[in-house]
Amino acid sequence: MPLHPFMIELLQKLAGRPALSAGTPEDGRLMVAAGRAGLGRGPGMHHVNDVTVPSRRRRTPGRLFYPSAIPDGLILYLHGGGWVLGALDDYDTYARTLAAETNFAVLLLDYALAPEHPFPAGLDDCVDAITACIDGTVPGMTVNRPLVVAGDSAGANLATVALGKVARRKEVALQVLYYPVTDCDFGTGSYAAHGKGLPLTGRDMRWFFKHYAPSNLWASPDISPLKSNNLADMPPAIIATAEYDVLCDEGEAYAQKLRDAGVPVTLRRLDGLAHGFVRLHNLFDAPMDELRKVAAEIRATRAPQHISGD
Incomplete structure (x- = not known):
């Protein structure tokens, strides 16, 4: 399918802008932050709290969005940004919309970023946050409601890798992975086809990996979960890839590997779209249609007692 007209227009607007990998990590963070205003505002919430989540290294900051007084569950959302970029404010609009569409509270986690905090610091924060959500020690949330762990790009990588390290991962109702990083292979067909001229380039991905961890660790399943041989008891997964994305092939390969391990997987490729949608x-319309589709799938994890609000 041809690249969506909106994506073409977006690329034209971004023409001449430095690549994410052209400067320092702080340059990249400022570039992402500069685009926040253009994303629009999210819906109003019942309330929004800044919280801290217990972690082995520190108390990890987060932001908890309540769409109603009694949400039906909790979504732990791990933002993208190549393990290097991304902040709570960059995902505020998305978190509000996801909360409103699901009536699940959404916890955005401000996990540690590389290179200041290289692998496995951010991963450890995510493992501990999932454990805290299962245990009900996230401030203001109660147990016995469905927990969904979700993320996009490097956040999706952290979501699925962290789940593999949580002993009680079967208590997670669903993992939702948008265009996940699952491998360190820069020679796939999607890298060859879409490695230049799009929002995420092959050069960007190499830059992210270099900041995240030493190259001798990249093939570890803790960084490249496609190489894991221990996926059999992972939670059911929804994986959405983008046709015009260097990560498309590895995301779809990971979906197949989960299926081969007996994990229920729903895989969707969003034709005509690029990384970051x-x-x-x-x-x-296309990203909103996808958000509403996954929101319905998340709502379907509710048990009758959660719907009644007891």
Whole structure:
């Protein structure tokens, strides 16, 4: 399918802008932050709290979005950004919309970023946050409601890798992975086809990996979960890839590997879209349609007692 007209227009607007990998990590963070205003506002919430989540290294900051007084569950969302970029404010609009569409509280986690905090610091934060959500020690949340762990890009990588390290992972109702990083192979067909001229380039991905961890660790299943041989008891997965994305092939290969391990998987490729579409839901129909589709799948994890609000 041809690249979506909105994506073509977006690329034209970004023409001449430095690549994410052209400067320092702080340059990249400022570049991402500069685009926040263009994403629009998210819906109003019942309330929003800044919280801290217990971790082995520190108390990890987060932001908890309540769409109603009694949400039906909790979504732990791990933002993208190549393990290097991304902040709570960059995903505020998306988290509000996801909460409103699901009536699940959404916890955005401000996990530790590389290179200041290289692998496995951010991963450890995510493992501990999932454990805290299962245990009910996240401030203001109660147990016995469905827990969904979700993320996009490097956040999706952290979500699925962290789940593999949580002893009680079968208590997680669903993992939702948008265009996940699952391998360190830069020679796939999607890297060859889409490695230049799009929002995420092959050069960007190499830059992210180099900041995240030493190259001798990249093939570890803790960084490249496609190489894991221990996926059999993972939670059911929804994986969404983008046709025009260097990560498309590895995301779909990971879906197949989960299926081969007996994990229920729903896989969707969003034709005509490029990496990063998740946060563009306010701007054109295709990402919003996908958000509403996954919201319905998340709502379906509710048990009758959660619907009644007891």
